[in-house]
Amino acid sequence: MQISEEIKISDNGFVFNSRTGESFSLNPMGLEMIKMIAIDNGFDEIRESILEKYDVDELAFEKDFYEFLAMLKHHQLTQQGNPLDFV
Amino acid sequence: MKKSTYEKPIISKITTGVPGKFGLSTKQKIIAEIDSIPVAKFVEEFGSPVFVFSEKKIRETYNDAKRAFETRYPKVQFAWSYKTNYLDAVCSIFHDEGAWAEVVSGFEFEKALSLGVNGANILYNGPEKSKQDLMLAIDHNASIHIDHFDELYLLIETTRKMNKKARVAIRINLDAGIYPMWDRFGFNYENGEAWNAINRIMLAENLELIGLHTHIGTYIMTASAYGIAASKLSNLMIATHRKFDYWLKYIDLGGGFASKNTLKGAYMPGSETCPSFDDYAEAISNAIISSEIPHENLPVLFLETGRALIDDAGYLITSVLANKRSTTGRKTLVIDAGVNLLFTSFWYNLGVFPSREVTDFMEDTTIYGPLCMNIDVVREAINFPQIKTGDQLVIERVGAYNVTQWMQFITYRPNVVLIDLEGKTHIIRKKENLETIKKNEFNPKK
Numbered sequence: 001m002q003i004s005e006e007i008k009i010s011d012n013g014f015v016f017n018s019r020t021g022e023s024f025s026l027n028p029m030g031l032e033m034i035k036m037i038a039i040d041n042g043f044d045e046i047r048e049s050i051l052e053k054y055d056v057d058e059l060a061f062e063k064d065f066y067e068f069l070a071m072l073k074h075h076q077l078t079q080q081g082n083p084l085d086f087v
Numbered sequence: 088m089k090k091s092t093y094e095k096p097i098i099s100k101i102t103t104g105v106p107g108k109f110g111l112s113t114k115q116k117i118i119a120e121i122d123s124i125p126v127a128k129f130v131e132e133f134g135s136p137v138f139v140f141s142e143k144k145i146r147e148t149y150n151d152a153k154r155a156f157e158t159r160y161p162k163v164q165f166a167w168s169y170k171t172n173y174l175d176a177v178c179s180i181f182h183d184e185g186a187w188a189e190v191v192s193g194f195e196f197e198k199a200l201s202l203g204v205n206g207a208n209i210l211y212n213g214p215e216k217s218k219q220d221l222m223l224a225i226d227h228n229a230s231i232h233i234d235h236f237d238e239l240y241l242l243i244e245t246t247r248k249m250n251k252k253a254r255v256a257i258r259i260n261l262d263a264g265i266y267p268m269w270d271r272f273g274f275n276y277e278n279g280e281a282w283n284a285i286n287r288i289m290l291a292e293n294l295e296l297i298g299l300h301t302h303i304g305t306y307i308m309t310a311s312a313y314g315i316a317a318s319k320l321s322n323l324m325i326a327t328h329r330k331f332d333y334w335l336k337y338i339d340l341g342g343g344f345a346s347k348n349t350l351k352g353a354y355m356p357g358s359e360t361c362p363s364f365d366d367y368a369e370a371i372s373n374a375i376i377s378s379e380i381p382h383e384n385l386p387v388l389f390l391e392t393g394r395a396l397i398d399d400a401g402y403l404i405t406s407v408l409a410n411k412r413s414t415t416g417r418k419t420l421v422i423d424a425g426v427n428l429l430f431t432s433f434w435y436n437l438g439v440f441p442s443r444e445v446t447d448f449m450e451d452t453t454i455y456g457p458l459c460m461n462i463d464v465v466r467e468a469i470n471f472p473q474i475k476t477g478d479q480l481v482i483e484r485v486g487a488y489n490v491t492q493w494m495q496f497i498t499y500r501p502n503v504v505l506i507d508l509e510g511k512t513h514i515i516r517k518k519e520n521l522e523t524i525k526k527n528e529f530n531p532k533k
């Protein structure tokens with residue numbers, strides 16, 4: 001999954017979509033994850049880094065992460081791919 | 088190295104111009120304990136979901152209401168509205184505080200008797216009274232509130248056959264400026280029907296007319312409507328005295344005071360908008376005292392207050408079964424209590440609260456019950472924090488009507504627990520099981 005080119009992410013958790021003019025806000029964890037996604041980290045890398053740093057178990061992380069990705073997709077912040085692709 | 092605290096990643100759209108949603112700084116209220124007992128402890132001991140009632144709150148609310156009326160009017164008597172909550176333990180607390188019983192069926196009448204209520208302290212309302220019910224009421228000297236002419240004639244016939252007297256009142260419907268006007272119960276004031284009924288009863292030798300009753304509706308937000316109703320009943324009392332030289336003994340203004348719950352569609356929370364007991368008491372007392380009834384003949388004022396006396400004392404503890412996203416990206420929660428247990432969620436935006444500290448981030452959320460039906464929605468839209476699956480929520484102000492109108496549908500009805508004045512917990516209605524359901528079934532095929 002890739003973040004679309006038009007998306008600008010600021011360090012204070014503010015997200016702007018220059019194509020639609022919409023803006024979004026992220027909580028600190030959302031910001032940390034979207035930054036990793038934006039630089040093309042895969043699921044495994046992100047999981048490893050979060051699990052190492054934070055007090056969270058693998059399954060809880062996985063669930064939250066995929067829900068977060070689904071929301072990014074829902075808000076059209078990601079490049080639209082094939083609907084049959086796994087997230 | 089100690090790891091940092093994790094929180095769920097969240098992204099939300101910023102909608103300019105619309106206040107609230109993201110950045111709304113209102114602090115989320117938490118209900119971590121009920122009468123100093125941690126919420127988790129109830130679930131551990133009694134399962135989830137579980138209804139919890141506070142005896143302390145019941146008594147406090149009752150005494151607030153009583154004080155509001157007794158400081159303004161000389162003779163006040165509450166009659167506990169059984170239909171609102173007829174769990175034995177709850178009724179017994181109200182009776183212990185001095186309340187009479189207000190019942191609307193043979194079943195409720197029998198339940199009041201079984202709790203030791205003196206028949207003469209039962210007000211018997213409602214349009215559904217069979218001949219057997221009437222005989223039971225006559226035998227126990229209850230006040231029978233006649234709903235319609237057919238009942239009046241059945242009562243005349245029954246008292247003749249029994250060769251006994253019945254103490255009666257009539258239910259009156261009237262225009263108190265409330266929309267919709269409840270005109271399906273009782274005799275109408277404005278068109279003279281109530282006056283006709285009074286005349287007929289005064290001539291019936293086995294009927295002793297002792298009072299006038301009305302119940303103008305439920306969740307009445309304007310206290311002045313009660314002033315209008317009290318004036319109209321006072322007028323009938325005066326007319327009865329003029330014609331028959333007889334003072335009726337009581338005026339019963341029914342129930343209907345609003346509880347602090349918030350009606351669906353209301354802009355402001357009910358806790359901000361609903362009148363206080365003092366407001367209702369002021370309107371009613373002024374109307375009767377300023378009528379032409381002489382001070383020494385002032386009637387006893389009966390009140391059948393239901394929801395306003397018990398809503399606040401009841402809680403439902405429930406657990407989160409699932410966190411989901413709808414196809415539109417909307418956050419949804421599935422909890423283990425639905426409309427089967429929360430009949431009042433059809434009228435109210437019930438207050439749902441986390442039971443432990445949450446992050447500040449709030450999101451517009453829909454809360455679903457566990458039933459396999461589309462209508463099982465506890466809250467359509469509530470600004471809600473992130474709650475982990477398995478965590479407990481507390482739904483407040485569910486003491487009225489839910490434990491009488493609940494449905495045994497798909498699952499068993501849960502334990503109901505009372506916290507007594509010493510802080511001890513008691514199961515006052517046991518969770519149902521297969522046997523509860525099957526014991527009244529008969530299977531000719533097996």
Ligand SMILES: Cc1ncc(COP(=O)(O)O)c(C=O)c1O
Nearest residue numbers: 168302305342343391392393394
């Ligand atoms: C005759 C009568 N009295 C009292 C009540 C209690 O009403 P509430 O719970 O609105 O106070 C009702 C409720 O419908 C009623 O019908």
